[in-house]
Amino acid sequence: MSSFIALPKGVTEEAFTKAIKEYRALLGEDRVRTDSASLQSYLKIMIPESVELHKPSAAIYPRTVKEIQAIVGIANKYKTPLWTVSTGKNMGYGSAAPATSGQIVLDLKTMKKIIHVDEELGYCLVEPGVTYYDLQEYFKKHKLNLWVDVPAPSAMASPVGNTMDRGVGYTPYGEHFLFSCGMELVLANGDVIRTGTGGVQNSTSWQNNKWGFGPYVDGIFTQSNFGILTKLGVWLMKGPPPGGYMPFLMKFPKVEMLADIIKTLMPLRLAQIIPNACIVVNAGWEAAGYFTYDKNGKGTNRDTFYKGKDSLPPKVFQQIMDKYDVGAWNFYAALYGSPEQVALNWKYVSGAFKAKFGDKVKIVTESDAKDDPIFEYRKQLMMGGSTLQEFGLYNWRGGGGSMWFAPVAAARPSECDKQMRLATEVLNKYGFDYVSEFIVGWRDMHHIVDLLYDRTNPDEMAKAYKCFNELLTVFTNNGWGTYRTNTAFMDKVSHSYGEGMRDIHYKLKKALDPNNILAPGKSGINLNP
Amino acid sequence: MMETGRRGFFKSIFAAGAALVASGAAVAPRPAQASAQTQITGVCLFVPSLGRASEFVDLMNTNAPGNWTVHALHGSLIEHYFTTRNLFEEARGSANTFVGVVDPATFAIVHEAIVDSGGSFHYITHEDRNRVTFSAQL
Numbered sequence: 001m002s003s004f005i006a007l008p009k010g011v012t013e014e015a016f017t018k019a020i021k022e023y024r025a026l027l028g029e030d031r032v033r034t035d036s037a038s039l040q041s042y043l044k045i046m047i048p049e050s051v052e053l054h055k056p057s058a059a060i061y062p063r064t065v066k067e068i069q070a071i072v073g074i075a076n077k078y079k080t081p082l083w084t085v086s087t088g089k090n091m092g093y094g095s096a097a098p099a100t101s102g103q104i105v106l107d108l109k110t111m112k113k114i115i116h117v118d119e120e121l122g123y124c125l126v127e128p129g130v131t132y133y134d135l136q137e138y139f140k141k142h143k144l145n146l147w148v149d150v151p152a153p154s155a156m157a158s159p160v161g162n163t164m165d166r167g168v169g170y171t172p173y174g175e176h177f178l179f180s181c182g183m184e185l186v187l188a189n190g191d192v193i194r195t196g197t198g199g200v201q202n203s204t205s206w207q208n209n210k211w212g213f214g215p216y217v218d219g220i221f222t223q224s225n226f227g228i229l230t231k232l233g234v235w236l237m238k239g240p241p242p243g244g245y246m247p248f249l250m251k252f253p254k255v256e257m258l259a260d261i262i263k264t265l266m267p268l269r270l271a272q273i274i275p276n277a278c279i280v281v282n283a284g285w286e287a288a289g290y291f292t293y294d295k296n297g298k299g300t301n302r303d304t305f306y307k308g309k310d311s312l313p314p315k316v317f318q319q320i321m322d323k324y325d326v327g328a329w330n331f332y333a334a335l336y337g338s339p340e341q342v343a344l345n346w347k348y349v350s351g352a353f354k355a356k357f358g359d360k361v362k363i364v365t366e367s368d369a370k371d372d373p374i375f376e377y378r379k380q381l382m383m384g385g386s387t388l389q390e391f392g393l394y395n396w397r398g399g400g401g402s403m404w405f406a407p408v409a410a411a412r413p414s415e416c417d418k419q420m421r422l423a424t425e426v427l428n429k430y431g432f433d434y435v436s437e438f439i440v441g442w443r444d445m446h447h448i449v450d451l452l453y454d455r456t457n458p459d460e461m462a463k464a465y466k467c468f469n470e471l472l473t474v475f476t477n478n479g480w481g482t483y484r485t486n487t488a489f490m491d492k493v494s495h496s497y498g499e500g501m502r503d504i505h506y507k508l509k510k511a512l513d514p515n516n517i518l519a520p521g522k523s524g525i526n527l528n529p
Numbered sequence: 530m531m532e533t534g535r536r537g538f539f540k541s542i543f544a545a546g547a548a549l550v551a552s553g554a555a556v557a558p559r560p561a562q563a564s565a566q567t568q569i570t571g572v573c574l575f576v577p578s579l580g581r582a583s584e585f586v587d588l589m590n591t592n593a594p595g596n597w598t599v600h601a602l603h604g605s606l607i608e609h610y611f612t613t614r615n616l617f618e619e620a621r622g623s624a625n626t627f628v629g630v631v632d633p634a635t636f637a638i639v640h641e642a643i644v645d646s647g648g649s650f651h652y653i654t655h656e657d658r659n660r661v662t663f664s665a666q667l
Contacts, residue, residue: 037649038665044640044653089641109645155607156641291634299578299632301659373605388606396632398658456655 005036006055008080008102009528016057019078023060023104026070031061042088042096042105046402047488048453048464054097054487056083059105065230069190071106072228075517076188082106083519086128086161089153092404092450093165094487099521106158106228107437115231116207118241119144122236123181123207128160128229133386135159145239147384154364155386160232165484166222168439170381171237172336174277175306175441179235183218185249185414188513189242192230195221207233223484224505226512227517237384243339246346247379249364250353251327255282258420259413261329262438262445264356266411268442273345276382277439278333282420283317284435285450286326288396289374289389301395302433309472311428327362334382397436399454401464403488405471407480409438409445419480426474430467446483472496487521494524502505548624569595572620574629577601579660584629595626602635609635613642620667621659627665636661 007016023032030157039059043051050171059082062068075082083103086094098105107316115125117138121321124135139146150161163176173179183195193199195218198206200276210218221227239245252261261280268274291301306316321328335342335349355363369375377389394402405423409415416438424434426448432451437448449471453464464486472482472489476496494502505525509516571593575585581600589597600616603610620627627648631639633655643650643665651664 037651040650040653041644086644091637156612156645299576304658386607388610388638389607391634391637394637395632395659398633399638400633400655400661453657456658 004034004057005039006057006102008057008104009100011102013077015078016080019074020058022074022077023071024056027060027062027067031063032058032494033060034058037490039105041262042085042098043046045095045097046092046400047094047486048401048403048455048461048468049488051097053101054094054099055101056098056105057102059107061107061110061510063110065184065186065192068186068228068230069192072186072188072190072517075104077106079515079517080104081084081517081520083508083522084108085163087131087156089161090159090165091153092402092486093484097487099342099487099519100526101492103519108228108230109521111302111480112140112231117144117146117236118144118207119146119380120236121208122146123233124148124236125182125207125231125233126159127231128158130160131156131158132384132412136384136386147171147173147237147239148234149176149179150381150384150386151176152381152387152390154381154384155388159234160229162221163232163234164229167484168277168441169384170277170279170378170439171334172275172277172386173235173237174439176234177219177222178405180218180232181210181235182231182233183221183229184223184231185229187227188515193227196233200226207235220508223523225522225525226508226519238366239340239383240336241338244337244342245334245383246336246342246495247332247366247375247382248346248349249369249375249378250331251325251362251364252331252357253321253327253360255328255420259417261331261483262411262413262416264352265333265440267415268349268352269411273335273348274333275336276334277441278331279378279440280383280438281330281332282436283321283326283328283330283393283435284312284396284433285393285437286374287320287324288393288435289377290324290326291392291395299395302397312433332378332382334379393435393450393452396433396450397452397454399456399460401451401453401455401460403451403464403468403486404484405449405451405468406482407447408483409447409480411440411443411445416445416447418478419475420472422478423447423449423471426471427467430463430472432464432467490521491524491529547612559604566654567663569597569626570624571595571597571628572616572624572625573597573599574602574616574627574631575599575630576635577603578632579630598624602631602639606634606638610638610642614646617643617646617648617665617667625667627667628663630660631657633661636663641661 042056081103083098084106087109111127112129113127117124132150135148149171151169163180166177168174182198185393196212197203197209335345377387380387409419427434436449454460476526482493509525520526585599650666653663655661
């Protein structure tokens, strides 16, 4: 019987024991863990697969770049694959668990330095373990009027992790990779490189100029396994002056109104009158935010309204909408600038929607919303604040199962409408509900659907897997790519982008990491599947 | 009045004491590791929808005698995160058992709060789709 809870593929227990001994000689006993209690932290997966498929063999905690260089040396020697996480909060996309069993989790949460924050030009340079909350606290402590764009689990997620997975947020800087500038990476051979202008000796513009000279390579290190990112530059937004931030909500009563909402908002978005990555949220997602507890401790969830095993009938959705006063669609956006600009832009925005929808649209401003917790959560996200309210979704159905299905759409009304209808149809076929939001990008939509299911129920696990698989197939057949996915489906998604792309990813992997030691399986890239 | 189903949780809590003691053999010793000789000094987190504080205290003391403190997680989910981190870090110096009974949304956050504080778990049990119990290693 093995003394480890898992072993890397093709590595004997004897070899692995030697590797662990070397890792411990480098980092010490306490920073190389193989005990089941320590490793259980990496097994809280939410995808419909057995944890056996994703068990790490060890977890190691470096503190410096030099240590990481030495770690990859040992990994090459013993062929022990390293699954890198920053803070490991990729929930719904595989969490912190490796794509395949036996990989060593290289946990970078112990690298927590905020190396530099530049107020004058609005950027920072951070290590992987720095969270968005850490940055916000830093801004407060040093009285800096800077905002960092955050994803929904802002308090505990890291800019490095989220940007490397090409996550998005909700301010005008919502496209995180676009607003990153300069990387430092350890390659599989132990070399350290700095991208952009970072390679110039004594560079003064590493976090100011993205491109440097020659081929731009930062992109190949995102959603990939070609290097270990150890520092990242992130552009920060200057906070607007008092009266220069106006979050608002518009509620629409009918599901069929989606196309007209998109049609009305996109000209405002393209003109930068609405400059942020605004959100169109469906009734399920919006209502789930209210599934907390009243003063008597009474909680509500989907079961409160419906006991059936199938998907929620439309009339029950309507009851939920009525109870919580949420729209079939709920459009959250914000205006930024001087108070005068905001006031003027509000005339354009409110005027456009009133002209299109008349009294069918209910407009809610901050003063109307008072202390509404869901308005507050959206307000925080659109100004780079901290909130974890989105986790309320996990009470919708319960059971701890969640997968983000994340296709992209061109931001055209008919296309968004078609995606919404198709996703609803496939989800309902398997008894699941359509719980979604559209995050409005520069020209595209991130259509985020939370496939919520009960992981404690084997039947629901199997259905969730099949449902997700069918969603991918159906959307691919319609010409829609998926921007991000969980570890169970990375291979399938990579195939959907064509064999040419898989081939170039394979060639890059072979050139940069011939021993396949960096996160094999990430984004479907694996020399030894 | 506690539902019958909830009693299973307290059985689990009792088991947690044993698991905690047993875990000493499986993991490297840590500063607040309980030993077989140590009486339970426990912290129990709960969400109010799953029971009242007085019920938790009574049943804890009945089924897993010791010195129990119970904490209701009130407020927003982000408050749950920071409350848990604070309680876990305080418990490190003063308790040997850290358990909870929470809903799935709260669990997703509490789990990360404990992990981010350097903790790990003896067990995590989804008792049903709306209730999760856990015992964390201090």
